[in-house]
Amino acid sequence: MKRAASTFFVMIALAGCGGAASVPETPxxxxxxxxxxxxxxxxxxxxxxxxxxxxxxxxxxxxxxxxxxxxxxxxxxxxxxxxxxxxxxxxxxxxxxxxxxxxxxxxxxxxxxxxxxxxxxxxxxxxxxxxxxxxxxxxxxxxxxxxxxxxxxxxxxxxxxxxxxxxxxxxxLPRATDVLALTSPDAGHYALREGGDATRGARLYAERCASCHGDDGTAILFDEGAYSLGSHARQKAYEDWLKILNGQPGSPMGRQVRGETAAEMRQEILDLLAALCDRQRFPRGEASSDDVPDGDPRCGAYLR
Ligand code: HEC
Known part of the structure; x- marks a missing residue:
């Protein structure tokens, strides 16, 4: 009897999840x-x-x-x-x-x-x-x-x-434009802001990312093998800033920043992205899509 009653309760609860707007929920x-x-x-x-x-x-x-x-x-x-x-x-x-x-x-x-x-x-x-x-x-x-x-x-x-x-x-929470400046299509749409510490970023990478992405960011390739983490971050940091902030949807990767304030979180993201601008340390690996050439404006002075 007890079992039947709890099953009934669960069914009601599930039915309530369907979005019927009639039952007021306590926010x-x-x-x-x-x-x-x-x-x-x-x-x-x-x-x-x-x-x-x-x-x-x-x-x-x-x-x-x-x-x-x-x-x-x-x-x-x-x-x-x-x-x-x-x-x-x-x-x-x-x-x-x-x-x-x-x-x-x-x-x-x-x-x-x-x-x-x-x-x-x-x-x-x-x-x-x-x-x-x-x-x-x-x-x-x-x-x-x-x-x-x-x-x-x-x-x-x-x-x-x-x-x-x-x-x-x-x-x-930090905004995209705290981490990067929007530029123009000719310049690849954005440039990372100054003030990133690539040395600290590499340390944060080793502590927080390497266990999944590998020491050099080539363990997981993205977009059907087109990018390593490094080559992606050097070309699509406007995506990666949000992934680092919140995690990757539907994956084991959650929020990667630990700062209490937007300024601290911004610094962690900028440091990581600055570190990922190093093509030797975070190479393209087996990825199929080209890496950035010398002088690419998106990484700016961080490009190595
Ligand atoms: C628990 C494992 C784990 C950790 C820790 C982790 N990631 Fe990830 N990350 C993943 C997985 C899995 C994916 C999804 C790959 C996919 O969707 O194909 C991913 C995706 C990403 C993406 C998205 C790329 C894209 O094109 O969508 C970025 C950027 C990224 N990770 C950066 C980082 C950084 C930087 C760190 C450390 C600060 C980190 N990750 C830590 C597992 C992890």
Missing amino acids: APVTALDDARGGRLFDHWARELGRTDFVPDARATAGAADGQGGPTSDGTLRLPDGRVLLNDGGHDYRLKNLLGWDLRGRAGLYGPSLMNKPYALETDALAWPGSVREIADRLERGEGDLPAYGDVLARHELEEIAAFVVRMRDGE
Whole structure:
């Protein structure tokens, strides 16, 4: 009898997770929200949550909704005005794609003067006012061309993303532009900022990263073998800063910074990225994609 009763309870509890908005939930206190997980959900929610049931609408078939899962079972998400957002351009419904690695939409890295991503929104999440709860509301119902993430994410997950946004907005987490300066397409879009300590970065690397990535960063190759950690960091530090800050979605790698303040975290990230600019110490290895040439502006004076 006891067993049957607890099974029944579990089923009710699971049914409640489906997102039916009728049962009021007590909001978690903001301090209890895991903003590193929020950052990983921002980066790639489906991968972080292992949601293989959600197959995004195929990018190649413009105009047709032909994925799986989601509110209309075709791999799309709904906009607040009732239209569906197709995956044309290949954003895959990642917030990182709609808002960019710097969270600033077309005002930042993905904007028209830099990477000019067709799917980047006019929305600058770092300019969103309000509390964690209010920003979670915004994500839940969507806004303009931002789809309603409440159809695929639980309230707690939305609040984790909101906590990540709010802490970055309010200066408790470093921003992309604290670590790198946005430049121009000709200069590779960005340059690492000055003040990084590559010697300390190499020490942090040995302590925190080498066990998984290998002593020289070639143990795991990324993007189907195209990059080692070093060659990736020398060309895509605008991605790697966020990975170091929050971890890699759906992998054993969590937040890698340990500082209490945004300034301390910024320094750890900048030191690591400065160290990874050393092509001898962190070589390309067996990776298939070219490394950067001498004088490449992205690593600037850190390039070795
Ligand atoms: C517990 C193991 C582990 C630790 C510790 C770890 N990583 Fe990772 N890291 C991974 C795994 C696994 C991946 C995912 C590889 C993939 O997705 O193909 C990854 C991915 C990454 C990526 C993403 C690259 C991309 O293209 O998506 C970066 C950048 C990175 N790690 C940097 C670091 C740095 C810097 C450190 C140390 C400060 C570190 N990692 C510590 C396991 C780890």
